[in-house]
Amino acid sequence: MNPATAMATVLVDELLRCGMTDAVLAPGSRSAPLALALQAVEEAGRVRLHVRIDERSASFLALGLAKRSGRPVALVCTSGTAAANFHPAVIEAHESGVPLLVVTADRPPELRDTGANQTVDQVKLYGTAVRWSTEVGAPENRPGMVAYWRSLISRAWGLAQAPVAGPVHLNAAFREPLIPDGDESWCEPLDGDATGAWTKVRAATPGSVLHVPPTRRGVLVVGDGAANVKRYVAAASMAGWPVLAEPSGNARYGENALSSHHFLLGMPEFVEQHRPEVVVTLGKPGLSRPLLALLRRAEEHIVLAPELARWPDPVRSATQVAQEIEIPVVSGDDAWLRSWRTADRAASAAVDAVLDAIPAVTEPRLARDLVAAMPGGSLLFTAASMPIRDLDQVMRPRRGIRIMANRGAAGIDGLVSTAIGAALAHSGRSYAVLGDLAFLHDQNGLIIGPRDRRPDLALVVVNNRGGGIFSLLPQAALRDPFERVFGTPHSVDFEAVAAAHGVPYRRLEAAADLSKAIAGDGLRIVEARTDREENAALHAELRHAAHEAVRAVLSG
Structure with a gap:
C-alpha cells in the first residue's frame, strides 16, 4: 500500500471510531486519497458523505451540519486556494463555537516555494480562528505511523469539542501516487482496536469524573x-x-x-x-x-x-x-507493590554501593547527596539536561523540598536567571545544580544591580568541560568529530567568572565535602569538576550493578 492511501485510510477510520457521522468533501486532485477513503466508508454505510463543487458552499454546509448536531463534522478539500475558501466558515465556527474538523490536503514540503501547481502556504492558514492547527506531515512506510495518525485524529476530535467547541485544522501533505496501487501490505497493522477511539477525551462536567x-x-x-x-x-x-x-x-x-x-x-x-x-x-x-x-x-x-x-x-x-x-x-x-519495592530496594542499594565507593566527586553522587543534604523547606532548581536525569536515577524519596526545572521546552537558555528568580520568590533555602555549558550560556544572570535584592542561592556548577549528556548518547561513538561538534570543550576559569561578578566561590574537592561546600548565605558558586568519559563509564557501571542486584531478587 502506498503511504498516501495508508494515511488517508487510517485518518478516516479513526474519525469514524471517534464518532463521525457526516463528512463534507470538495473534490480535487491532492485530496484524492481522502476522497477515496471517504467514498469507501460511505459505500459500507459507515458515514454520510456530502460532496459540493464549491469549497465555500461546502464549508458552510459543514457548519450547518455541525451547528445543528453539536458533533464535529469533517470538512475536506484539496491544496491551494481551495483551502482559503474555507476561511469564512472557519471564522464563523470560531466565533459561534461550532465543532469543525478541517482537513486540507497539501503538497509535500519539497514542492513548496518552487512554483509547483496549486501550492500555497497552508501551514496555520486560519491563524487564530482555530482551536488547534497542526501539520500532519508526509506519510512514510515505517513503524509508528499508525499510532501517530490515530492519536492525532483523536486529539483533534477532542479539541474540536473541549474545553470550548470550535474548529481545528489538520494540514495533510501527500506525495504521489495518490490512488491505491493494488498492494495491501504495510509495515504494521493499520487497524485500531475494538474499544473505539484511540484516545477518548473526557471534559470536566458535573458527574464526568x-x-x-x-x-x-x-x-x-x-x-x-x-x-x-x-x-x-x-x-x-x-x-x-x-x-x-x-x-x-x-x-x-x-x-x-x-x-x-x-x-x-x-x-x-x-x-x-x-x-x-x-x-x-x-x-x-x-x-x-x-x-x-x-x-x-x-x-x-x-x-x-x-x-x-x-x-x-x-x-x-x-x-x-x-x-x-x-x-x-x-x-x-x-x-504487586511489594514486588516493585523489593526490586527497587535491591537496585538502590547496589547503586549506593557503587557511588559510596568512589571518594572523588561524581555527577550521580553529587545529585543524590545534594537532595539528601538540603534542609526541609528548601528549593532545588536543576538544569533540564543531565543534572535532572542524574536526580531521576539516584534520588532517594524524601519530603519537604521542592524541585523545579525548565522542562517545558527543556532548553539550556536562561537557567542562571531562572534559578535566581525562583530563589527570590522562595521563602526558604535555595540551591541550583547546572552543567558548565548551561552556566556559561547565562552567566549574565549573575549581573545584579546594587539596589536589587540578591538571592540566598548556592549555585552548584558541574564542570566537565563540555556537553556531558552527549557522552551518554550514540554521538559519543563518533570519535573524530565528537569533541568538536558535540563535546564543545572550553577552558573557562569559573573562579575568575565568580570574581568578575563579585560572587563568593568554592571548589568541591571531594564527594564527602558537599555539605560544607554548599553552606553559607547569599548568592554563591560551588564548582564540582568531573570527567565526561569517566562519568559515562560510571553510568554504565550503575546500570550493570542495579540489573545484577534485581536479577538476584527475581531468581530468588
Whole structure:
C-alpha cells in the first residue's frame, strides 16, 4: 500500500471510531486519497458523505451540519486556494463555537516555494480562528505511523469539542501516487482496536469524573509540572500502586515512591513480570526512555490533563484523557507493590554501593547527596539536561523540598536567571545544580544591580568541560568529530567568572565535602569538576550493578 492511501485510510477510520457521522468533501486532485477513503466508508454505510463543487458552499454546509448536531463534522478539500475558501466558515465556527474538523490536503514540503501547481502556504492558514492547527506531515512506510495518525485524529476530535467547541485544522501533505496501487501490505497493522477511539477525551462536567478500572496492578507516573500531586499520590498509595515520579513532579515521597524505576524498567525480565493493567500519568514525563517504553506498552494509559487543550502523550499511547479521575481502593494482598519495592530496594542499594565507593566527586553522587543534604523547606532548581536525569536515577524519596526545572521546552537558555528568580520568590533555602555549558550560556544572570535584592542561592556548577549528556548518547561513538561538534570543550576559569561578578566561590574537592561546600548565605558558586568519559563509564557501571542486584531478587 502506498503511504498516501495508508494515511488517508487510517485518518478516516479513526474519525469514524471517534464518532463521525457526516463528512463534507470538495473534490480535487491532492485530496484524492481522502476522497477515496471517504467514498469507501460511505459505500459500507459507515458515514454520510456530502460532496459540493464549491469549497465555500461546502464549508458552510459543514457548519450547518455541525451547528445543528453539536458533533464535529469533517470538512475536506484539496491544496491551494481551495483551502482559503474555507476561511469564512472557519471564522464563523470560531466565533459561534461550532465543532469543525478541517482537513486540507497539501503538497509535500519539497514542492513548496518552487512554483509547483496549486501550492500555497497552508501551514496555520486560519491563524487564530482555530482551536488547534497542526501539520500532519508526509506519510512514510515505517513503524509508528499508525499510532501517530490515530492519536492525532483523536486529539483533534477532542479539541474540536473541549474545553470550548470550535474548529481545528489538520494540514495533510501527500506525495504521489495518490490512488491505491493494488498492494495491501504495510509495515504494521493499520487497524485500531475494538474499544473505539484511540484516545477518548473526557471534559470536566458535573458527574464526568473518570473512574479508573479497579485493579491492584496499577502504576502512577508523575512527570514535570503535575497538578494535584498530593491527592493522587495518596490515592495511589491507598490502591497499592507504585509511584514512579520524576524529580520535578515533586511526588517522590512516601512508602510507594521508587528510586530506581529507570533501572528496573530497563530490564526485559523485570518488565515481563510487572506488566500493569493500567497506568495513570500526571504531568509531562520524558526523562527516562525505559519509562516512556512502559507508557508505550500500557494496555490502558489514562492521562490526567487539567487543560484539555494540551495533554502530554509523548509516545501517543493514551487511551483516555480526563480532567478529573478517581483511583479506587481495591482490597487484596500487596504482592504487586511489594514486588516493585523489593526490586527497587535491591537496585538502590547496589547503586549506593557503587557511588559510596568512589571518594572523588561524581555527577550521580553529587545529585543524590545534594537532595539528601538540603534542609526541609528548601528549593532545588536543576538544569533540564543531565543534572535532572542524574536526580531521576539516584534520588532517594524524601519530603519537604521542592524541585523545579525548565522542562517545558527543556532548553539550556536562561537557567542562571531562572534559578535566581525562583530563589527570590522562595521563602526558604535555595540551591541550583547546572552543567558548565548551561552556566556559561547565562552567566549574565549573575549581573545584579546594587539596589536589587540578591538571592540566598548556592549555585552548584558541574564542570566537565563540555556537553556531558552527549557522552551518554550514540554521538559519543563518533570519535573524530565528537569533541568538536558535540563535546564543545572550553577552558573557562569559573573562579575568575565568580570574581568578575563579585560572587563568593568554592571548589568541591571531594564527594564527602558537599555539605560544607554548599553552606553559607547569599548568592554563591560551588564548582564540582568531573570527567565526561569517566562519568559515562560510571553510568554504565550503575546500570550493570542495579540489573545484577534485581536479577538476584527475581531468581530468588
